[in-house]
Amino acid sequence: MKLAKILLLFIALAIIGCAEKENPSFTRDDLVLIPKPKSLKLNSGSFEVTKSTKIVIPQDSLASVSSILNDLFKKAAGFELETSADRNSENSIQLKINSEIAKEAYTLNVTSERVVLEANSKLGFVYGMETIRQLLPKEIESASKISNIGWYIPNVEISDAPQYSYRGNMLDVSRHFFRKEYIKKHIDRLAFLKLNTFHFHLVDDQGWRIEIKKYPKLTEVGAFRGDQEDRPWNARTKNDPDAKATFGGFYTQDDIKEIVAYAQEKGIRVIPEIEMPAHVMSAIASYPWLSCTGEPIAVPSGGIWPITDIYCAGKETTFEFLEDVLTEVMKLFPGEYIHVGGDEATKTNWKTCPDCQRRIKEEGLADEDELQSYFMKRIEKFLNENNRILIGWDEILEGGLPEEATVMSWRGFEGGWEASKQGHDVIMTPTDHLYFDYYQGSPDNEPVAFNAFTSLKRVYEFRPVLDSMSVAQKKHVLGGQANLWAEYVPTEEHSEYMLFPRLAALAEVVWSPEEQLNWDDFSVRIRKMMERFEVMGINYAKSAYAVQPESDIDLETREITIKLKSEFPNTEIRYALNEEQLTAESKVYTTEIKVNADTRLKAAVFKNGKVMGAVLDKTFEFHKAVAKPVSYKYPYNQSYASTGETALVNVLKGSKYFKDGRWQGWIGNPAIVTIDLEEATNVSEVIVGSLEEQGTGIYFPQQLKVEVSKDGNHFEEVASLKRDYQTNASAKIENFKMKFDTQENIQFVRVSIEPLAKTPNGGGAWLFLDEIQVK
Known part of the structure; x- marks a missing residue:
């Protein structure tokens, strides 16, 4: 009886040991294949690639295909897979020629005992090997040896071929x-x-x-x-x-x-x-x-x-x-x-x-x-x-x-x-x-x-x-x-x-x-x-994670509505206002944000508490000229009209993309803009927002001047600014600030902005403005 119990215990331990060695199974969410195969069936279990795994090559002309995996295993796993012609090897990745398959097509059958890749051309075998590569853990791409990881390939049945040649x-x-x-x-x-x-x-x-x-x-x-x-x-x-x-x-x-x-x-x-x-x-x-x-x-x-x-x-x-x-x-x-x-x-x-x-x-x-x-x-x-x-x-x-x-x-x-x-x-x-x-x-x-x-x-x-x-x-x-x-x-x-x-x-x-x-x-x-x-x-772009803001202002109520989204659906966007820090604990964006006073907005896509992509950092500055009547001595170019005559006093500023609908443009004339504050107001500063992108012919202004008036007829110059041309290889936004002694009981502010007289190549220069702030 005692001996029987010992035998039963030994069998039980052996069964447990086998269970512990059983290869893991995967879910469809674990399969990250791009491009997506034509057909795929996921089965339980997986195949483990080890030092003793062999790549079975049916003919010498396909020997180089093994390098697709071996170049990776040598670096990431520290071993190289032996190539063989023995089709009976169980622990193997076998390449089989199948004349019934189209030239670029392949089939892939992975079981816990072996991997079988069938194709009718070297191209098909290359594509099948790249699929095996993508089925392996991402660590297989490492340039240095990775320890404590199992090199498992999920058990799958794949039949695949391209749509276009x-x-x-x-x-x-x-x-x-x-x-x-x-x-x-x-x-x-x-x-x-x-x-x-x-x-x-x-x-x-x-x-x-x-x-x-x-x-x-x-x-x-x-x-x-x-x-x-x-x-x-x-x-x-x-x-x-x-x-x-x-x-x-x-x-x-x-x-x-x-x-x-x-x-x-x-x-x-x-x-x-x-x-x-x-x-x-x-x-x-x-x-x-x-x-x-x-x-x-x-x-x-x-x-x-x-x-x-x-x-x-x-x-x-x-x-x-x-x-x-x-x-x-x-x-x-x-x-x-x-x-x-x-x-x-x-x-x-x-x-x-x-x-x-x-x-x-x-x-x-x-x-x-x-x-x-x-x-x-x-x-x-x-x-x-x-x-x-x-x-x-x-x-x-x-x-x-x-x-x-x-x-x-x-x-x-x-x-x-x-x-x-x-x-x-x-x-x-x-x-x-x-x-x-x-x-x-x-x-x-x-x-x-x-x-x-x-x-x-x-x-x-x-x-x-x-x-x-x-x-x-x-x-x-x-x-x-x-x-x-x-x-x-x-x-x-x-x-x-x-x-x-x-x-x-x-x-x-x-x-x-x-x-x-x-x-x-x-x-x-x-x-x-x-x-x-x-x-x-790979130095890949995370641009699709970036928060894309949409903002609009009701000029009657002076309230701005802000909507946030990212290119990827179902992302977690968090935001912070003003002095708040943007962290993984910040508010989750669920509905549009409304502001009616100076506001700094920071927002980003988060994943597992980590910021993904660029952080949006945008400031909405209200000022004394918001929604006030504006007149122009020289009309803006209709190709770059922005939102019309209130575009320069609507708080909504432009981006570095000159076609974003926020910029007003002039060419051949200066921008001479008069703002009616509609009541006697004390003013001490004017800020002009401008864009420069020299490659498309848009240049910062050469000279700016501010004049003020109480009656709209008699203007007095209170500030000016001159700047020299500078070479600039990228798009840039600059806010040109002109401070002056406080002018009391002012109703009209006239801002004259002179474009660059001539570009380095001799052509006319565009002048682009997005906002004129009066403070």
Whole structure:
């Protein structure tokens, strides 16, 4: 009996021991997969990756796929998984070739004994491995060893395939040059999100970035420009062709080969863009004979508009040059596509160029638009003879589309719609959804960007096909692409900030079935994915967490109503007023806030007691001129009228975004504003709020003057302020304060604000005002 009890106790302990070793189960909330798979079933239990786990590879050509996991495990876990051909191994991640599966599709079956990944191509195996990566704990992304963690993969059954064959991202390395190492890191991240195309914008006015051995000056001269990084992009001055240029860089042909080979291992195709006939001042600076005039020019350091220095379409030497360049490019990039730009060509010089006019006559062309069409068709013919397909921006539609060209539609969806109607393949990349050089949050809290908005949600709302397309047209839509132009992106950290998390939103839209796309669901997963981005060392933007205020004033009651929201739904917003500190214990925002006196508002999104994103810090200042009648000597420009004649006395101030509806603008005239205080009042200070954004032609005033009057007829100057022009590379708001001895029984205050007489580039300067405070 005693022996039986001991045996029973031993069995019980053994059972308990087994239970303790049982792998954990997961919930759907634990699965953070972006893009969302086509179908997913979650089962109980999980598979643990250990030192003894093997990766079973069916053929040598797939051996490199194992590096997707092994590169991570070596750093984060301190061990590397052995590769094997033994399919009978239980503790294994097995890759199996399945000829029944589509090229980019895969299936993934995880049990507690093994992981089985099936695909029909290397691409499918890459995508399946990236899914396994995302199923592992986020700590797998750590650059240093993590202890006391189990590397569990939830037991799942996944069947997955992309919706669109083209899922891309463009990086502009011409406006600002990025190192080879960053490009490779970026390619890793494209693969992580199952994007499959890297569009490499190698040529533009501001820099030629690819070595061409037959034309060495393209990189000796064209890859460098004068350093004007302290100035706004669109306010930079013209460079001297004889001045030494030091700012820039380029990729050698060996660099390009390394990048392309690296991308191929990650399942990413690389499409080079060699611009023509415009955006080529870097080439013309290198070889002036490429232009119509032959005059020497310098590589510009900033924005150029209109772009008139373009390739001469009349000279045979232009086409000889381009064919030589493209021949070297095609040897470096084995893919089927070559992007040739084709956008924003101002044909002023073509109209007066004897060579271009002769070409128009000889070819029987109607005008310069048809000459551009001739240009692009001739380049397409050369590419087709070399088994390549031409891609161009949607301007290549003008004058007639090359026969087999693919159109990249950027000026909205219209170009893509028209091209697909003509039977051409289309890649959708509309500015209002997929231009990542645009702001993703309020400029008050964001780094300098192009003056437009593409929020995370706006990206997620993108759909490549239009309801108005026929079935045949829809078949020509290959997919979508996000573009990051680099005029305002000088560093790799800034580049990451503009790309993430928006790139994840695009990745899901072009991969996952449209009927599964759901912003509320995505917003939950992307917030968790941001935690993985953190471990990955990505400098991602938290802009979607920012509190977005909406305020309005009742001018009769002088009461302001404030509403708060964030881009993410169901967030916890807390706020504090005046001297209160903003903490995790502050009031939770549930309904609109009303104020009728000087108020400082601070608000932020909180999660688990921690501030997420930028803190809103806004002050509403009431003053003696609020809601008083205002008259103008020179009317404000109707394009920037704000809320009309009470805009400068309504307490509601503008942001750094000049199109926010809070700014009044003048150009060509000063702002001379008279405020009727409607009763005798003592005044001692006037404050004028102004915006400067030199890149868009908006400058702080040069001179300000305050005059007061008791009767509206006789005015006396009581204060003035002069300021000198200063270079300013970013948007800035300044309150110009003019204090003076107290003036008693004043009813009228006249403020004269003189704009900058002339911008550094010689044009007229805009003057922007949001409030005139009288105290």
